[in-house]
Amino acid sequence: MSESISPAIEPKPGHRVPAPAVHEDADHGGHDEHGHGAGPHLAHHFDTYQQQFDAGKLGIWLFLLTEVLFFSGLFCAYTVYRGMHPEVFVYAHYFLNTTMGAINTCVLLVSSLTAAWAVRNAQLAQRKLLVLNIAITIACACTFMVVKFFEYQHKFHDGLLPGPAFHPTEQVWELDAFKKKHPEAAEYAEKLTQLAEHKGDVSAVAGAIDLTRPVTGKFERPTEAQLEPLLKAGVIGPAAEDTTRPSKPRNAHVFFSIYFFMTGLHGIHVLAGIGVWVWLGIRANKGQFGPKYFGPIDYSALYWHLVDLVWIYLFPLLYLIH
Amino acid sequence: MAAPSTTVDVVAPRSSGSDNYLTHDKGVLSWIFTLDHKRIGVMYLCSVLTAFALGGFFALLVRTELLTPQRTIMDHDTYNQMFTLHGAIMVFLVIIPGIPAALGNIIMPLQLGAKDVAFPRLNLASYHLWIVGALFMLSSLAINAVDTGWTFYTPYSTTTSTAVVPAAFGAFILGFSSIFTGLNFIVTMHKLRPPGMTWFRLPLFCWALYSTALIQVLATPVIGITLLMMIVERTLHIGIFDPMLGGDPVLFQHFFWFYSHPAVYIMIVPAFGVIGEIIPVFSRKRIFGYKFIAVSSLAIAFLGFLVWGHHMFVSGQSVLAGTIFSAITFLIAIPTAIKVFNWITTMYKGVIHLDTPMLYALAFLWVFTIGGLTGIFLAVMSVDVHLHDTYFVVAHFHYVMMGGAITAFMGGLHYWWPKFTGKMYEEKVGRVGAALVFVGLNVTFFPQFILGSRGMPRRYYNYLPEFQPLHVLSTLGAYTLGIGFLLTAFYLYKSLKSGKTAPMNPWGGATLEWHCSSPPPYYNFHKPPVVTAGPYDGYENLMYDETISGYVPRKEKIV
Structure with missing residues (x-):
């Protein structure tokens, strides 16, 4: 986020007027980089790497909070509709491929492990392992998207689309x-x-x-x-669309609206994550991360865990309905 | 105790030729891609003031149309578009970013004693997002201006033929701009406080911005997803909000107000912060009840999340839910009253200087109190059923938003103008401007309370002839407001060209921004300040120096 700065505002140590009356050094004892020209990745407005890391960490946690709230609108809509129309959800879940969903869950869990491992690698300056773990994370994320692509393709083929486009080919x-x-x-x-x-x-x-x-x-x-x-499942009974024959529940398409909206938004987050990991992989390969400076890996891993966590909720809520 | 609040060695006011943030780099690009919080704040300020002029222009068109009970200057569809644009521009482009993103960006890091905000690039990104969002919103104007009202209520917003999608997408992007500003401010205040700057030594403006930032971070994502769902509903008919497709339009109202009620506090809490700065300085007296004012901002932020249902008393929500929302709404009166009482007590036995910023602060106290108290009427369910969607509501929120937020914004603009421009405006004309604004807004909006309580519904194009005199009065008030703001724009612009050079501390403030030269240097502080006292301590150790028209530390300290 703010780990490096453009040359235009490179800190100039000379700007800090030596100040015998000011006791700033006492508050930052032990950080010998302080005040002597910041390190290559220390932004000008931070005094120490620790301060910079802490700021970034608080920042990413706040960002994740906004992400949770962003998704919460959809989870809330899900709850309201499942409460109002449980039959729609029972009906629709038969159309979802639980195996593919389960595979994707495993894939994301593995990628979360490698993301967490990458943080450790960065802290210990294990450059090769770091690049490897980032590569595995990216590979898992891509696998997830490929599986998702086939799922979507299948849904499109079977007419399982939201709104007026909903024309299922199978009962x-x-x-x-x-x-x-x-x-x-x-x-x-x-x-x-x-x-x-x-x-x-x-x-x-x-x-x-x-x-x-x-x-x-x-x-x-x-x-x-x-x-x-x-x-x-609303095939017959009061919730059914047709009273003269077995059919489907009224407004069954709303499930697929929610399904595509939630998984789509999640998918966009996975894609964004892939972008971030590719960028970090390139930087890691240049050996930019080490015990002093590993913030971006840490923050991205946190983000990645959240993306994983959202899926951990989506999988049972959409696929494993009884 | 050291003068006045810190041990920072007072840097001699630098001559105008010296390096400051305005002269540090040259060229348009050095502004557009600057990472300096002050420059970003100034860009925000210019953009917000432009939007304010535009929103004000639409307001005058609306008021002009309402001069007669029938058609005056435009047809009814255009009228719907005009009041929608006025509302959407004023809310999303002016009041929400006005104090935090513009004034806050310039002043907060200075008050804190920091070199910048925690994430300068994110700060710049949020400004660029603001511009993109504003362009989207205004593109609706060019295509076929949105006519839904600023609330985008479904199912009308998903069926009307006007350009809802660009406007809503603009608001979606503006939301992220607001989130990033809030996130940046929270981290800045947690992590970039200099030695000695404890939480209870933070200026009240910072406390207010902190509370605001919490709301921005916690509420804005919800409007983001809501607008996104509305856009998808409109384009793909997914049936989440449209009752024809099995959706629930009231769910949209819940989502919308879950953000938009807290957003009301995004608009007003920073205004409280500005007033908390102005009143002690111009009363030459330490603020009364500092901790109560500081914490009441947090209380308002917290309670603000629990009251959204009071916008929906007539939406069919259960009476029990209505009762709970109503009761919690009453609670908000407590922290708000704590603030008002403490400000008034601060002035008691103070040496009150009626300079332009103080005039705006006094106007705020008057107008905001009326706006706040009429809010209690609307929080009573039985009364609200009658007043819902009438001009009473319009008058109430204009008293709070225009009379509260904009008045405080104007106060803050005048208070910090010498600091960030380095120029003094014409004080006497400033007072005339403040008086015009105060009179104008009361004449505009007070008649609307009467109109509303007599049954004039809001958003109506035609009305019964018996309402005309009050409508005419209201319109005349709006013209007065317009003249007041034009005058203000004129003398502020003139001060940039030919204003006197501002001293370091023209008003005698004790907070850290007055320890920087005017305009501040690029890095804010030549060395990090060490804070040893509260933000409102030590007025007695400052004295007015007529040779520079500003305050300087007293030679012999009063103990």
Whole structure:
């Protein structure tokens, strides 16, 4: 942030008038670089490396606080909509690829480890290890983005887009994720669909949903295992878009609005992080960091942990809904 | 005790030819890419004053339109655009950056005894962001000016045909500018205090800026994400706020006011800081209740986060929520009153000098007290249901924002003008300007209290004929304000050209900025100051020297 300065304002030791009456040295005992021409990475308005590092550290913590609050608006919107429309979230989560999400979680966790390790390398002036750890961090971040790219591509392909663009190509009960978890319900939804299509019998579905009503025709009363998952996902029941046949919950697209908004914003943060790490990798390769001056690595690692942490929350909130 | 508040060796006032921050580097680029907090502050000041002229121009157009109950000079759509631009410009481009980013940038590091802010490059970046944000916001004017009101309420903002996106994106960018300024100030005050500058030796202006910075850092990100969601809602129809798509428009109001109520304190708390500097200096008396004034700024910042729901009493929120928001809103009256009482007590038995900055400070006390007390009316739920969205609300927040924040800004501008320009303005004309502003703003906004309580709704283009006399009076007040500000602009500009050279300490202040030459040297202090006393101690050890028209340390110290 402010670790180096342009030549125009390079500190000139001569500007400090020698002052016998001023007791400044007493307050900075032990820092022999003080007052004798700052080091190469000490900005003119700081007296010591320690002061510069502390300022940067407080600065980055405050910045992370603003980041948390920035994301909090979205988490808040998530909470409100999940509270109001739980069925939308149950419905939509079947469409997400939990394996890919889990892989990405692991990838980011590893990158957080290497980022933290890089701080230690910088402090111990282990130049090669530092560059290596930064490289691994960048590689993990890129892997994350590649996986995310394929996930997005899949969603686009399947019509899982926010707002009026939301036209899913598959019904939720046709998905493997749903079938695997609720085979009986999937079968039952299929059966109801056929019934509605062949007979156009509105009452059949209506009767199937309402457990208190007498069963009409040759239709059998559904079991809990058949009905419950469909009701919870808004495929049938009061939240469903269509009352005559199994369908999807009203405003299911809002989930994908939130999904793309949150993961997209997170992705932008990952990209920004890649940029920062590349820049730091180049500087590390030049051997600019050492025990006196390792602030930028430390701050960037903190930022990176936050990016990781946001994902740690996003993964269960979006992918692991029950 | 050493004179007056520090042991810094008083540097002899330098002749005007010597090196200072204004003459240190030459050329336009040396300004645009400067890392010096004073130059950045001056650039902010010029930009904010330009925006103020523009916002004021729109205000005069709005008031002129309201001279008659029917069409006067513009059609109703243009009218909607004019009051929106007036509000958005004044809030986002003038009042929020006015005191902290402009005056604060120039003065705070000097008062602190620091060489610069903690992150000079971030400081410059925040100014550049401000310019980009302002350009976005004004580009809306060129395309098809936004007409939503400065609040951007959904679902209107997501459906109107005007250029909402550039305006909202401008506000989004301006938010980051504000965040970075706040972050910079917090770190500066934590980490760059010189030896002896303890927290309770900080000038009250610094305390106010610190409290403001906390709000800037904690509240502004929320408006950022809210505006971003609104923009995406408008362009991609994601359905978070639009009820047609399953969204909740009241959620937008919650998000918006979660920022925008604390933002009200971003606007007014720095004003408190300025008043806390001016009153003791021009009363020649130590501030009364220093710690209470300092901590009450923090209390206001804290409570400010818990009251946003009082903007939404009629939005359908639960009565219980309304009651809690109402009760916490009342609490804010306590720290605010602590400040006002302490300022008045400071003046008691002081030797009051009615110079221009003090006139603005006195105007502030009068006007802000009216603005604050009418806020209590609006915090009462039953009363608010009647007064909501009427001119009473308009009058209330103009008394606080214009009468409070802008008056204090003008006071601070006059108080520190000699310091950062090195020139004295014409004192007598300054007093006339202050009087015009004071009279103008009361004549403009007091009738609006009456209009509002009689049922005149805000933002209306047409109104019932019986409201006309008060509207005409209000418009005449607005013209008076306009003349007052034009006069001020004129004599301040003239002082730059032909003003007398300012002494180091024209008003007899004891805070550290008055230990620098006027204008200050590039590095602020030739050697780091060591602070041994509070910011308002030692007025008795200063005496007025007529040969330089400024204060100098007394030869024999009064113990």
